Amino acid sequence: MKYNRENTEKLLQDIFQKKILVKGVVSNMKGNYPYSKVNIKPLLIKNNFFFQFEQFQNNKAYHSNLNMEESIEKLKELLDNFKQFMIFTTEGDYQILKGKNDFTVKETKKTREITTLNHNKTKNYILEEGTPIPFLIKLGVMGEKGEVFKDSYNKFRQINKYLEFIDDTIKELKNKNLIGDTIKVVDFGCGKSYLTFALHYYLKNVKNMKFTIIGLDLKKDVMDYCNKVARELNCENLEFLTGNIKDFDKMKDADIIFSLHACNNATDYALLKWLELNAKAILAVPCCQHEFNQKMSSNKNSEFFNIENVIGKHGILLEKFTSVATDAFRAQALELCGFKTQVMEFIDMEHTPKNILIRGIKDKVKPETLEKKYIEYETFKKFLGIEPILDELLKPYFLIK
Incomplete structure (x- = not known):
């Protein structure tokens, strides 16, 4: 017709x-x-x-x-x-x-x-596509009408996944009466701070909480830019500092500390700092775990190589095993420090395939449970045949000696 x-x-x-x-x-x-x-x-x-x-x-x-x-x-x-x-x-x-x-x-x-x-794509997201969000527009993830740019969709998903973990963590902290309606958060190695700005938006506009957020990174130019963006967006109670995790002492008794893509032993030093700051919750996405691989490879007489040489004789398999072993060891160490831990899938990052998140939340642990966990910890360490740096850093905070 x-x-x-x-x-x-x-x-x-x-x-x-x-x-x-x-x-x-x-x-x-x-x-x-x-x-x-x-x-x-x-x-x-x-x-x-x-x-x-x-x-x-x-x-x-x-x-x-x-x-x-x-x-x-x-x-x-x-x-x-x-x-x-x-x-x-x-x-x-x-x-x-x-x-x-x-x-x-x-x-x-x-x-x-x-x-x-x-x-x-967004029906289960905390931040919804179609709703203009100032920080996402400013950082080039979203257009003026709330449309997410195609090449930024992975970043958009990552931000929402991060907020889901934060949301669950806040709920558990409240259920345990560890926090009220006020929260203090530190983001170590925050980089361009997509997640830090997302957290600010979430706490202010979704949770309506009182908060203080600090982002820390080694790159001064990046931190200067983030502070500039924060001023332009009128982000109150958000500050970006330049410095090393080891030297950070500005926020005592932090409620949540987050660390993304901390390479090799940087994650271990971040764990130490979290304990020094008496944090109530810890979220870490480690990366590039080289230490276990190097130390295990230099001790071919260990129980691991006697029993699991079918893995150890293949470099790529050993690398994957030591990556998993590193995070398992970290989670067990945090439990010995009085945290309930979970090891979960996060989301693939743009610059690394590592997508494991370790979450620890303060918990009450029975003495007999601690003793069992300590035996497991020492047995695993002996099996691997190594003395990890983490062992030296965290042992002073173990609730059992």
Whole structure:
């Protein structure tokens, strides 16, 4: 059937206003429009109805979540710049082909149903796509309308995963009456501070807590930039300092200390500092555990090589084993210091495949349980045939000698 421009606009407008759209695919671009293809779908964000326009350019996708009025205006723009529209609705499907002077519209029976209007990528996220968040916009993760840039989606997922761990940790600290409505947090090795700014936003806008946050890193230029961003965003009670973990003494009795991507023994020194600051909760994502590998490789007479040489004789397998052994040893050491620990999967980082998170929360431990854990600790150390630096650093804080 032939349609003029006015009738084609009305058809699409009716589909959108009735909210019967399941999916739309717009292709065969003409002219100088910056995108080669557009996908359209309905979604709900915080119980508000939107249409998401996913536009593709050079194999990258850019998302915009538009309200009804904005979406109808967007459709007019697409009609100007594309020749083919595939529109799937709950009442029927439409193929719209643009000719020189009119449009050909072919209607067929419906082939799809709306399964959910929830955003399939953000429905479980603490920070939702489609909601403009100032720090994410400032740091180049999100656009002005709340759309997450395609090449920043891994960062967006990482930030939300981090906040999930923080949320669970705060709930447990409150359940144990270790904190009230005020919290103090230190982020060691904060780098560009995506996670630090996320924590500030979360504590202020989601949890409505009183807080103090300090980010620490060795790179002065990066910390200067982070302080500049914090001022521009009016981030109160957030400060970035330049310095070494070993020398940090500004915040005593911290509630949560977080350390991301601390290489080799930097994680061990971070654990020591956490204990020195009397932290109530510890979250660490270690990286590049070389010490165990080097020390075990130099002692081929250990029980490990006598029993597990099927692993030890292969360098790559030994490297993987020692990485796991290092984190297991750290978790056990923290338990001997009076923490309940969990070793969990975090999320792959951009610069390392390491994705293990060690979380420790202060706990009451029975003496007999401590004794059992200490025997396990010493037995494991003897089996590996090494004297780790962590053993020397943390033993003064063991609740059993």
